[in-house]
Amino acid sequence: MQSKQRGWGPGNGSLRSTHSGEHMTISPGRSARMTFTASARRVLAVSAGKAARTGIRRLGRGNGTAIPGLLTMAIDPSVLAGLIAEIPRGCVLVTGSNGKGTTCRLLAQVMRDAGLRPVLNTEGSNQRSGLATTMVAHSAVTGHLRRDAQSIGLFEVDEGSLPEIVRHVGNPSAVVITNIFRDQLDRYFEPAYIKALLERTLRRLPADTTLVLNADDPRVANLASDLRNPRLYFGMEDTELGRDGADPTSDFPRCPRCRSELVYSCVFYAHLGHWACTSCGLTRPEPQVKISKIELVGPSSTRLQVVTEAADTVLELPLPGLYNAYNALAAVAAATQSQLPDRCVSAIERVTAGSYRMERIEVAGHEVYLALAKNANGYTEVLRAVLGDRQPKRMLLGLNDNPGKQPDTSWIWDVDFDGLTGLVPAPVLAGNRAADLAVRLKYAGWLGAGDDPQVVIEPDPVRAFQAALAATPAGQPLWVVSTSVVLYALRRWLRQQGYVRELWQEQRQLERARRRRKVGASR
């Protein structure tokens, strides 16, 4: 019943929450002055944020996704909660180790087809400050959100920041959790910490927030299982692409209830699959939204048959790999939870790759694909998606440590290079830890062990890229798979050379086109 009330069907705009004003009223005598001070502060905070955002962009100092938000929140910490509460159709949070950005991107496309206008933070800033920047960008100088009855919040949230974000987003209609992998051990330690953190956070949610969970991830499926919140599970049913035995990149989670060893009748990748505990009898929950058939159509697309309780749709997902099939599945599940019309799901077919997510760029007659890989499972799945057809390909691989953010690079030893040997002739390695990557590849059997290891080590991202491009035979694509620092530097250079445009410039152009259409329609 709850979800019906929250539905995104046409004409249901009654979701405006009222808790934005709760901190303002203290006593009737003072309330007017307090409200005035509070709103003046908010106007100041929002204007300062907007000014900072414009300033940063004008100066060409990146897209400024964090600083404006930080500034705004410093002036008025209540801004974020206030603005989010003003979104007429409530909001959906997407979190997890991998795939949250792409899931948001896919879901946003479905929402747009359903006539909604999602407020998104998909470009990298998934912590509190980034969310604040997004909200500031969508509000007017009055300190309030621009009026739009069809707008809905769709936020990608860093799994470590979820507790903090949930404090500001008091009442999300759904929380989508994609997966929990070993990620950034230097920041989050072991997955158990993240699991416990998410569990504590879910307990603070209102009882009507739907939890959209990956049934195939034993860490996610059983999160806060005693809660009475509605739960919607998504999972892979087609066992065709299951692996023979365990995946070497798995970290073998134990039974979430009794800590015994889990058995799998089918493993898709890492620890995702059809799991069961023989000791306490806990099993993978039956998913309500599932992929009944999957076919990897090569290194750039996937064919999926997605079954929900009401519909059965075949989708041509223009993104490669099993991990993207899971992202599409999560997006469809979230759309189902929100009662978007089933026909809109096909909007997924028109999605373009997000920046750094197998982003395709044309450079000097070569197709270049940029893929960001931040942890062992991400790196492995990107490599498997690219090299899955077992055709040799030219690649530039990057590895950087990132002091203060990700200083530890030991996770490359958990990447399954060993299963993909002999497919990348003379790889070019970039980043300040390129030498570490070279050692890893040598021990994985990618390089010759003798005096001539057949590898190019060039820490500088741009020079490495030029070397890799020069070594790529005419007409063949070059695949760049790397951690963030190398990719950001490379993309900055590609922008300076005019091969790509900044993300926010593209967004702005989209925005302008939309406004033009709107004006045209109203005439």
Add this chain to the structure above:
Amino acid sequence: MTGMSLRLGCLYPEIMSTYGDRGNVETVLRRCEWRGIRVAVTELRLGDRVRPEELDLIMIGGGGESQQRLVASDLWKVKGAGIRDAVAQGAAALAVGGGYELFGRFCQAGEGAELRGVGVFDSWTIRKGAASGDQYRTLEDERADRAIGELVVRWEGTLLVGFENHSGGTYLGATARPLGQVLAGHGNNGDGTEGIILGGAIGTNLRGPCLPKNPALADYLIGAALRRRLGETVLTPLEDGLEQAAHAVAVQRARSARRAERARLARTVLRYPGRGSRMSTTLRRGHSRPSVRR
């Protein structure tokens, strides 16, 4: 070197293997393969017994507290005697991170009862959070109490490089010998020592994983393992250009981290002169993170 063989026992490969610890096993396997030394690997899981006479090298990786709790009782009840006998008979061993902590006498956990160790090493581990008795509330709290960063250690005239990420302080008994001296990082407990060495058995906080980038240490372990049955053996030198390059990068990263830390300290000292004395003491002791709370 043909005809040589080495018997390797991997303890809890699925549970005790965070931070790419399988890279240590892979390094031993490859460096033996390149020399024509056959390696027979035995995976020792929960419930499996250790036959000391059948192992030349024992390896255990790291793991967080939940993993340690999972294996601790099996380690000392089922395997303890076997492991201690093997080391006493001259088998080599490499225990890293959480495994190093469990190879000591005991290991105080952040919550719950302390874990009994195998007692291979005369050492014990006290976890910082244990004193307050409660669970960490936020990741920031937890992070503040951990030693996280590059770790460089002087060992037998060479440098060992790696990464450390641990909240426990490991203390050595009177007769124990540390593996080496900390040049950058935290090490055992901030007293300037890192790891422990007992014949061919080594315990260390070095991650990264430690063997690929420290081929000298890898060969030391292989040599010690072979020596057990074959007596003195000379290992064929290998081409280690890539390994040395990665080693050099790690040393240089640690240096620049140290420089940045010093600069930060200098600024703090100039700004708040009162705090200077305490901070410079921690720096002298070899801490790279004065923010580590007591």
